[in-house]
Structures are given as C-alpha cells and as structure tokens.
Amino acid sequence: MPSTRFSPAQYSHVKHPQWSRDAAIYQVNTRHFSAEGDFKGVQRDLPRIKSLGVDIIWLMPIHPIGEVARKGTLGSPYAVKDYLAINPEFGSHEDLHSLIAAVHDLDMKVIIDWVANHSAWDNPLTQSHPQWYARNHRGEFRPSPWWDWSDIIEFDYSHADLREYMIEAMCYWVDEFDIDGFRCDVAGYVPNDFWRQARTELEKLKPVFMLAEWEARDMHEYAFDMTYAWSWNEIMHGIAHGKLSLDKLRKYYSWNERAWPKQAYRMTFVSNNDKNAWDGTQFEQFGDCLDNAIVLSSLGEGMPLIHNGQEAGESKRLQFFECDPIEWQAHYIGDLYRQLLDLRKRFTALHNGEFGATMLQVNTDHADKVFAFVRRNGEHAVLVILNFTDMMLKVEMQADLIAGDWQEQFLLSATHQSGAGQLCKIDQPMSLDAWKARVFIQQTPWV
Structure with a gap:
C-alpha cells in the first residue's frame, strides 16, 4: 500500500x-x-x-x-x-x-x-x-x-x-x-x-x-x-x-x-x-x-x-x-x-x-510571429491562434493537438463579423490576418 x-x-x-x-x-x-x-x-x-x-x-x-x-x-x-x-x-x-x-x-x-x-x-x-x-x-x-x-x-x-x-x-x-x-x-x-x-x-x-x-x-x-x-x-x-x-x-x-x-x-x-x-x-x-x-x-x-x-x-x-x-x-x-x-x-x-483546463502550447512554423494554444477537458476543446504581426500569414500547426473536426467562432471586430462556421478540419496551412485571432471549438475533443 x-x-x-x-x-x-x-x-x-x-x-x-x-x-x-x-x-x-x-x-x-x-x-x-x-x-x-x-x-x-x-x-x-x-x-x-x-x-x-x-x-x-x-x-x-x-x-x-x-x-x-x-x-x-x-x-x-x-x-x-x-x-x-x-x-x-x-x-x-x-x-x-x-x-x-x-x-x-x-x-x-x-x-x-x-x-x-x-x-x-x-x-x-x-x-x-x-x-x-x-x-x-x-x-x-x-x-x-x-x-x-x-x-x-x-x-x-x-x-x-x-x-x-x-x-x-x-x-x-x-x-x-x-x-x-x-x-x-x-x-x-x-x-x-x-x-x-x-x-x-x-x-x-x-x-x-x-x-x-x-x-x-x-x-x-x-x-x-x-x-x-x-x-x-x-x-x-x-x-x-x-x-x-x-x-x-x-x-x-x-x-x-x-x-x-x-x-x-x-x-x-x-x-x-x-x-x-x-x-x-x-x-x-x-x-x-x-x-x-x-x-x-x-x-x-x-x-x-x-x-x-x-x-x-x-x-x-x-x-x-x-x-x-x-x-x-x-x-x-x-x-x-x-x-x-x-x-x-x-x-x-x-x-x-x-x-478550467491548462493551456497546451500548439507549435507552429511561425513561432516568432504566432501564439497558439488549446485548452481542453473531457467535454470540449478550445483552440486559439493569434497573429502578432502586421502581415497576413499562412500557418501550419502541430498535428496531434488539432486533429478532428472543429467549428470556428468568428470574432467580432471593427467590421462586426460574428457567428460560427461549419465543422471543418484544420490540418492544412491556415490564413491569419494581421493582428487578428481565430478561435475554434471542438465539442468532443480527440484524445
């Protein structure tokens, strides 16, 4: 014992x-x-x-x-x-x-x-x-x-x-x-x-x-x-x-x-x-x-x-x-x-x-420009990707933390975009606008 x-x-x-x-x-x-x-x-x-x-x-x-x-x-x-x-x-x-x-x-x-x-x-x-x-x-x-x-x-x-x-x-x-x-x-x-x-x-x-x-x-x-x-x-x-x-x-x-x-x-x-x-x-x-x-x-x-x-x-x-x-x-x-x-x-x-859940860093091919993380538990996962530059980027992310289907939550901004997107996979390089964040939700997170 x-x-x-x-x-x-x-x-x-x-x-x-x-x-x-x-x-x-x-x-x-x-x-x-x-x-x-x-x-x-x-x-x-x-x-x-x-x-x-x-x-x-x-x-x-x-x-x-x-x-x-x-x-x-x-x-x-x-x-x-x-x-x-x-x-x-x-x-x-x-x-x-x-x-x-x-x-x-x-x-x-x-x-x-x-x-x-x-x-x-x-x-x-x-x-x-x-x-x-x-x-x-x-x-x-x-x-x-x-x-x-x-x-x-x-x-x-x-x-x-x-x-x-x-x-x-x-x-x-x-x-x-x-x-x-x-x-x-x-x-x-x-x-x-x-x-x-x-x-x-x-x-x-x-x-x-x-x-x-x-x-x-x-x-x-x-x-x-x-x-x-x-x-x-x-x-x-x-x-x-x-x-x-x-x-x-x-x-x-x-x-x-x-x-x-x-x-x-x-x-x-x-x-x-x-x-x-x-x-x-x-x-x-x-x-x-x-x-x-x-x-x-x-x-x-x-x-x-x-x-x-x-x-x-x-x-x-x-x-x-x-x-x-x-x-x-x-x-x-x-x-x-x-x-x-x-x-x-x-x-x-x-x-x-x-x-809450600890932040898990998602590695990208633009580590000096992009900060990305996942917070997940047994119910869902939240993925946040932030572009900290004044240029649009194409970003490839760490595969194991982003597997499965995700739904994007379009963030409100000066252009007043809102709503949620269709379920999608994000295993391909992703576009990030200058000084913007993208947020995705996974209802049944892959483990």
Whole structure:
C-alpha cells in the first residue's frame, strides 16, 4: 500500500466561492462612471454591465477623502479619511444599500476597494491612535509607500490593536451592507499574516472573494482568491510595441503553470485605473495589438477584468483627481467582450483556476510571429491562434493537438463579423490576418 506520510498538502488553502469559477470582473470608478458621479449613476447602468457577461462588480474606494495634502480638486479615493463612512459625493447609506441590492438582484456580486496600508493625513486615527502609524527618520508620519504619494501616510502593522480595528472595519461592510469581498490596495505592503487573520474573520460572516493588488504566489496560501497578473500586462505591452518577443509570453504561461498553485486565480487586464490614468488608454497601450490582448486576457488562463469605459472605446485618460465622466458610446470592443465572456461561460475548459483546463502550447512554423494554444477537458476543446504581426500569414500547426473536426467562432471586430462556421478540419496551412485571432471549438475533443 503506498505511503501517504510525505504526500504534499494542497498549496492553496483558500476555498473559492462557487460562483467565481467562471466569473469575469468589472471595475467601477464611481466618480467617473456617470455625469452625476454617484451610486445612482452606477445602479442605473447595471443591466448593461450584466449583459457583457460580468459577474463581479468592483467599486473603487467609497470612503470620504482626506483634505490635508489633497491632490487635485477632489483628491485620491485611496486617501481614506474614515473607514466606516461613505463619501457624500457618492450618496447616502440608503443609496449604497440600494446599489448592492440591485447588483445581487441581477445575480452579480460586489466587492469594495480596501486601503489597509495607509490613510489620509487627517484621518481621525492620527489623533486617537497616532502610535498606529509608521514614522520616518525624524519621527514624523511617513508618506506611503512611494515617495510621490504625499497625500497619504503609512500604518505600522506591528500593533495588534490596529489589526483588530482594521478587521472589525472590514467586517462592518460585510455585515451591514452584505458586500461579497474586497479588492485590497497594495496588498503586498501589508503583512500577509494580517490578510490571513482578516479572511478568517470575514468567512465567519459569509463566503468572501478577495483580490490582492499584488503579484506574489504566497498571497494565495491562506488569504486571496486572485492576484494581479502585472507581468502578463507588461509582457503584452512589450510585444505590442515590438520590444519583447513571443517567447516572453510563453515563459509567463510556463511560470504561471509551474510556479503558482493551480487553484490561484490571476487577473488578466488590458486596462485599469492606474494604467488608464498614468500610462494611457487601451489604444495607446496596445495599438493594433488591442484585439489580441483582449482575446488572450479572456480565453487564456486568468480572470479577465474590464475597466469601466473600455467597452465604450475608452477614448481618454480619465483625470484621477478630478470629475471626468466617461464618454459612453456603442463600440465593437463591448461586443467583443460580450462574445468572449459568453464563450468562457459555455465552455468549462475556459473556467478560472483549477476549474478550467491548462493551456497546451500548439507549435507552429511561425513561432516568432504566432501564439497558439488549446485548452481542453473531457467535454470540449478550445483552440486559439493569434497573429502578432502586421502581415497576413499562412500557418501550419502541430498535428496531434488539432486533429478532428472543429467549428470556428468568428470574432467580432471593427467590421462586426460574428457567428460560427461549419465543422471543418484544420490540418492544412491556415490564413491569419494581421493582428487578428481565430478561435475554434471542438465539442468532443480527440484524445
């Protein structure tokens, strides 16, 4: 009888909420989302967000913003003045209750941004508990954690009573408003054992979903369902601008498969609040490669994020410290996301983490120009081929992974192509348009 004495324990001890297995996430900056810049403006548009295939609404910080050392006119939402209050610009307690109830009525979940690492200079905790704050070499409050973050000061998590306060504050929002979890700002600058403590207490109230704004595998051990795939975004950006080779992308997926727990969710994103505000719109970031980036973020390993406004063509860099409403319009990118998220839900091989299938690389005769992979389980297979050049290619692929009959899913684009093709074999050289992807489905995959 084989010994189990040295059997390794499961690396990740986090139990994901069942509803997260095929989920996609949508980031809401309440200030920018509507002309009113409030919760009601978000609530009014929930059915449209739902229609994209979104399951999780992430609300950026909802708390009052500090006035001391404020940046711009309205300040940064990450300069929290009161962890137990609501920014009056966004509405009342009743307005937030109404928004969360409407999210739940549409069978979606809502997480809120939690800023545990630092607060505003004029947070009352600076007076009631000044010992909770980190100090610089002169004994003064320390701006955190970057030298240009002058509007916030850092906490010192060596204090047990600070941890207790912060966890009780998090529990308040779950208990009082029935939120479903947290996106945790600069989570790696807060001790990981604090997040473990927090999740343990939160789970006593309800199953929660925890997203870390960080990229480290140990965050998944006890506390977090999902971490940011920052390196995925950086590699895709480098490829789009001709600075990195496709081998960098292959190394990312090898690293993701071998060095990270299979249970870990990685958030793959084309844009977010930081990228849009400081680095540029999705068009500035990816240019002709944008559609490929969206396809790969949605069909490759990882949970896709939609940053509010992407689906409307994200026409500008939103001013982070000002009121700068999104310019909403119908756009093919919204239709593309809608199609891709529908595929993710219909085909279980595309699900998140351990619920989905690993990506199997399909070798081609254009390894420096084409990235191709299959994700398959006992029910079906999904084949994705992406051309990362500005020329049309004829591509021959690895035979054993593409055997059998496939049905192409014609991707929506600026030309609004849609629909599915007839069953076909793809064992002959295939045409790939410049900067385009082709996606095929096999209902009973060949083994």
